[in-house]
Amino acid sequence: MRRTFVRAxxxxxxxxxxxxxxxxxxxxxxxxxxxxxxxFPVDVSQSPWTVAVSSxxxxxxxxxxxxxxxxxVGRSTVLTAAHCLSPEVxxxxxxxxxxxxxxxxxxxxxxxxxxxxxxxxxxxxxxYDGDTNDGDFAVLSLAEALPASAVIGMAGAGDPAYAxxxxxxxxxWGDVTGAGDYPRGLRAARVxxxxxxxxxxxxxxxxxGRYLADSMVCAGEREGGRDACQGDSGGPLVAQGKLIGxxxxxxxxxxxxxxxxxxxxxxxxxxAGWRSAVREGAGSG
Ligand code: 4AZ
Numbered sequence: 030m031r032r033t034f035v036r037a038x039x040x041x042x043x044x045x046x047x048x049x050x051x052x053x054x055x056x057x058x059x060x061x062x063x064x065x066x067x068x069f070p071v072d073v074s075q076s077p078w079t080v081a082v083s084s085x086x087x088x089x090x091x092x093x094x095x096x097x098x099x100x101x102v103g104r105s106t107v108l109t110a111a112h113c114l115s116p117e118v119x120x121x122x123x124x125x126x127x128x129x130x131x132x133x134x135x136x137x138x139x140x141x142x143x144x145x146x147x148x149x150x151x152x153x154x155x156x157y158d159g160d161t162n163d164g165d166f167a168v169l170s171l172a173e174a175l176p177a178s179a180v181i182g183m184a185g186a187g188d189p190a191y192a193x194x195x196x197x198x199x200x201x202w203g204d205v206t207g208a209g210d211y212p213r214g215l216r217a218a219r220v221x222x223x224x225x226x227x228x229x230x231x232x233x234x235x236x237x238g239r240y241l242a243d244s245m246v247c248a249g250e251r252e253g254g255r256d257a258c259q260g261d262s263g264g265p266l267v268a269q270g271k272l273i274g275x276x277x278x279x280x281x282x283x284x285x286x287x288x289x290x291x292x293x294x295x296x297x298x299x300x301a302g303w304r305s306a307v308r309e310g311a312g313s314g
Contacts, residue, residue: 066203067254069216070214073133073134074134078272080100080131080133081093081202087119092202093135098203098263108168108294108297112278131169137215138214144173149172150169152169152170162239162278162290163245166292166297181272184273185298189269191293196221197220197273198266199257199267199291201216201264203257204258204259209259218255219255220250220256221248227251227288232280244292246273247290249283249289253284254283255283256279273291275291275292275297
């Protein structure tokens with residue numbers, strides 16, 4: 030089995046979130062880059078579709094068990110990254126995590142604001158490829174519905190929001206330095222949709238992963254500095270008020286020449302069966 034550098038890096042760092050939350054004093058893990066991801070604090074009321082994906086059982090209670098991020102796309106339906114639910118991250122299948130939940134309406138993970146809602150079903154894209162990262166999405170069904178005002182629309186194929194140069198925001202509670210510094214509060218970073226060619230050049234396959242334009246979105250800043258990072262995985266990339274991507278992977282965080290790679294939401298819509306998976310799992314979703 031051939032793992033990319035990025036994949037090898039990503040998994041231990043997701044787990045490092047747990048270590049940070051416990052909190053053990055660990056040496057800064059593999060990411061040597063100290064580039065700040067360049068975000069700013071936001072209140073979750075400004076992005077009510079952003080939810081924390083959490084398990085205190087697996088990741089400790091300090092930050093409410095947050096280990097990934099999700100995007101609310103139906104009243105009872107949340108999208109997140111498939112790799113968030115992998116055995117390497119969870120230590121088991123998702124259904125064996127008894128307290129898998131999403132936290133809505135809570136900006137500061139150490140507060141008791143908002144709602145913790147149990148995940149009643151998790152559908153991981155069966156075509157997710159852990160080597161290329163192709164198809165990195167999963168659908169979570171919630172035990173209770175969120176208000177319709179929390180739902181964000183998904184940008185379909187051909188939507189102008191995917192055009193290179195479009196301004197976008199990425200949201201999450203992930204690492205703010207690339208060295209394992211996990212914030213209490215939700216943050217956002219301003220990025221732009223970048224040309225596919227930029228990510229194709231940065232990630233031609235082999236050591237650092239392979240960018241596939243049909244199923245991924247390239248975003249960041251050409252000069253680096255603003256980016257998603259470990260712990261943001263599954264989080265929403267929003268442009269023109271619509272969901273265009275989910276945080277998926279990249280080489281480090283905020284490095285010039287290594288943009289962030291996102292799961293392309295129009296491809297999630299396209300993939301056969303996902304709608305029925307949502308409907309079956311989510312009731313009114
Ligand atoms: C991760 O491991 C990860 N800079 C998420 C986003 C990026 C890199 C890694 C993009 O979860």
